[in-house]
Amino acid sequence: MTKKFIDEKGRGYKGMFVSMPCKYCNVKYVEILLKVSSYTETDYFSKNKFANMMKNVFITGASSGIGKATALYFAKKNWQVAATMRHPENEKELLNYSNIRLFRLDVTQTESIENALNEAIAIFKTIDVLVNNAGYGAVGIFEKANPEQIQRQFDTNVFGLMNVTRLFLPLFRKQKSGTIINISSVGGRITFPVYSVYHATKWAVEGFSESLQYELRPYNIRIKLVEPGAIKTDFYSRSKDVFRKAGLENYTDYEKIAFTNADKFGQKAPGPNTVAKTIYKAALNHSKKLRYPSGTDAKALLTLRKLIPNSWFCALIRRVIEKK
Numbered sequence: 001m002t003k004k005f006i007d008e009k010g011r012g013y014k015g016m017f018v019s020m021p022c023k024y025c026n027v028k029y030v031e032i033l034l035k036v037s038s039y040t041e042t043d044y045f046s047k048n049k050f051a052n053m054m055k056n057v058f059i060t061g062a063s064s065g066i067g068k069a070t071a072l073y074f075a076k077k078n079w080q081v082a083a084t085m086r087h088p089e090n091e092k093e094l095l096n097y098s099n100i101r102l103f104r105l106d107v108t109q110t111e112s113i114e115n116a117l118n119e120a121i122a123i124f125k126t127i128d129v130l131v132n133n134a135g136y137g138a139v140g141i142f143e144k145a146n147p148e149q150i151q152r153q154f155d156t157n158v159f160g161l162m163n164v165t166r167l168f169l170p171l172f173r174k175q176k177s178g179t180i181i182n183i184s185s186v187g188g189r190i191t192f193p194v195y196s197v198y199h200a201t202k203w204a205v206e207g208f209s210e211s212l213q214y215e216l217r218p219y220n221i222r223i224k225l226v227e228p229g230a231i232k233t234d235f236y237s238r239s240k241d242v243f244r245k246a247g248l249e250n251y252t253d254y255e256k257i258a259f260t261n262a263d264k265f266g267q268k269a270p271g272p273n274t275v276a277k278t279i280y281k282a283a284l285n286h287s288k289k290l291r292y293p294s295g296t297d298a299k300a301l302l303t304l305r306k307l308i309p310n311s312w313f314c315a316l317i318r319r320v321i322e323k324k
């Protein structure tokens with residue numbers, strides 16, 4: 001079978017492989033390279049011949065956590081990766097991969113989305129998969145939130161995601177193919193205390209994506225929702241925007257208990273690679289499957305949500321999150 005691959009120096013090759021049982025170890029089949037041909041360009045990005053053969057993914061919020069893990073995961077699978085972020089000048093690790101390109105993109109700035117998209121198309125020619133990952137949690141007691149915090153949360157998690165999607169659609173329709181993977185959350189289908197505004201954004205992403213899939217199907221554009229449970233990333237630290245307002249002390253005890261219990265999930269959680277794998281699986285799945293929960297707690301919680309009445313489920317959440 002003929003396959004393409006890239007060596008660790010970023011040189012592209014095309015070769016003939018056969019699968020055989022391994023004589024020396026327990027692996028059932030190994031791939032033996034029979035013949036190498038064609039491509040030895042060091043900078044294959046500049047050679048469109050090779051760029052056209054590889055699959056391309058465009059990721060928002062690739063500076064940390066799930067976005068960065070996804071960029072690395074796809075790069076290791078020999079995809080070309082457009083890793084976009086607000087401050088590419090601070091990124092070091094992703095530069096070690098010759099099939100990752102960095103682009104400046106803030107999902108709240110339309111011009112930066114247009115620029116990043118145009119630059120990525122100029123290099124890659126096509127984009128197969130868009131991963132709408134950029135997002136964060138604006139959390140805490142709702143009455144303590146100021147309007148700017150609520151606005152910024154929706155500008156990033158909802159309107160930003162919609163804007164990136166909107167700007168990609170002409171390209172995907174022209175290509176007559178494309179996959180849009182929206183990073184929602186298990187919190188896009190269930191809720192926890194003190195996360196009301198964040199949940200509102202993720203429930204919006206779920207509704208938007210579920211509806212959008214219908215009109216895009218005739219153009220062979222697929223929508224996927226990846227729904228992570230708790231994942232150990234900067235989500236629980238650097239990126240978190242906590243609502244603070246003096247004079248609402250009555251809420252303080254409740255907030256403290258709820259945050260302490262919710263944060264425990266983050267500490268025990270798996271790393272972002274779990275979600276990167278789910279995103280990769282969703283990218284390869286050309287079926288109509290819409291939702292991909294990711295992480296063990298996500299699957300368990302969503303199953304429970306389906307099986308028991310709403311009032312029981314809320315009582316369970318109270319018992320876990322309000323535990324003193």
Ligand SMILES: NC(=O)c1ccc[n+]([C@@H]2O[C@H](COP(=O)([O-])OP(=O)(O)OC[C@H]3O[C@@H](n4cnc5c(N)ncnc54)[C@H](OP(=O)(O)O)[C@@H]3O)[C@@H](O)[C@H]2O)c1
Pocket residue numbers: 060061062063064065066067085086087105106107108133134135136137156160183184185186187227228229230231232233234235236239272
């Ligand atoms: N971690 C979890 O438990 C969890 C669970 C469910 C869903 N999620 C979702 O997963 C996604 C990624 O979060 P994470 O856990 O990987 O957290 P993270 O490590 O804090 O990553 C968040 C990423 O979003 C970027 N970002 C924030 N605002 C942006 C903007 N305006 N424009 C472009 N990029 C922006 C951040 O960039 P900067 O570096 O510039 O801040 C960062 O790259 C989010 O949508 C989040 O809601 C996370």
